[in-house]
Amino acid sequence: MAYSQRLKTYPLAEAAKPHANRYIDAYPKAWKTLPAYDLTYLRLLAETIDADPPQDKDAVMLAMLATIGIEKGKPFNPQGEQAQLLKQAVREGAAQMNDYFLNRALVPFSPGWLGLRLEGTFGYTYYGNGKLDYDARAGNFYWATWAPKRTGDPEKLPASAYLFSFRDKSEQLYRGDRLYRVRMPADTPARDFWSIIAYEVGTNAFIHNPQNRVGVSSYDKAKLAVNKDGSVDVYIGAKPPAGFENNWVPTAGKDFWLAARFYGPLKPLFDKTWVMADVEEVK
Structure with a gap:
């Protein structure tokens, strides 16, 4: 924490007189930071896409996500059979990534x-x-x-x-x-x-x-x-x-x-x- 307080972040325009930074010491609280491979994963992805400006390099992926209801400016709330299929898809995606880690990464x-x-x-x-x-x-x-x-x-x-x-x-x-x-x-x-x-x-x-x-x-x-x-x-x-x-x-x-x-x-x-x-x- 002492080291972090030596770091300051501010706009370059404020370099001559930067505003005071706020430092938060979260210790010893344990924070849940691991991804959840269920619908939570897709909901967080939908929130991120809704908040971030789209980039040209992601155009193909954004178009694919739109087919499952994840699209900037639109609510993502899968129900019934679609929700079950998406849960299964996330689990299978996680399994594929784990296989890559164990066997190819x-x-x-x-x-x-x-x-x-x-x-x-x-x-x-x-x-x-x-x-x-x-x-x-x-x-x-x-x-x-x-x-x-x-x-x-x-x-x-x-x-x-x-x-x-x-x-x-x-x-x-x-x-x-x-x-x-x-x-x-x-x-x-x-x-x-x-x-x-x-x-x-x-x-x-x-x-x-x-x-x-x-x-x-x-x-x-x-x-x-x-x-x-x-x-x-x-x-x-x-x-x-x-x-x-x-x-x-x-x-x-x-x-x-x-x-x-x-x-x-x-x-x-x-x-x-x-x-x-x-x-x-x-x-």
Whole structure:
């Protein structure tokens, strides 16, 4: 909150004498921000289209939405059979996007870890060869709220890079009632900092837990237990060993997948002279 109060937003015309900004601290209230894949989804879409000016690039999609009653300046209130069909359509759309996430959004990067597809290298426009890949666009934004301007180009190092893991070293899916460990070496190629984050299977969201912690980061290295060689053991899942509580990503019994984030990533990550360690179950 202290950092946010250093940020100010105002029209450029007020630069000489900007008006006072209002800051709202919502903590600790939990806000429901996840999409609901039912008629709520379409109602929110209808409200957005009604409020936002139409853009030429969306003309085809807007025409398609008009066929199901979503049109600027008109009420959207499906009833009876139409409502049931639209509910089913939303559920099927969510299933298709989840399938894209699990099977096409990511590609093998190193043993045990997946990376983003090459569209990240070119700025996530989803345009190429005269085509718009709207399946890829929908599939990616199903699990990610936004995308960096560019990722993955080793010749033009991006501001951030990401690796993902769904299975441990034994090729088993991660379970929230078990404990896992991944070792981050002292030479992890992140100029600024790295982090390990757990996301809940099914919602792809942070996992609420009593510790109010969604990940472990080298940004807080002063608080972490560090090995003699400078490496850091990150524990994910059930209760960690004594002395490693600050190195622990709690999952509250929820099944999960992992993201390794690199801020200020360095070339060894991309040319793979540095390899991310496997995640191992601790028994």
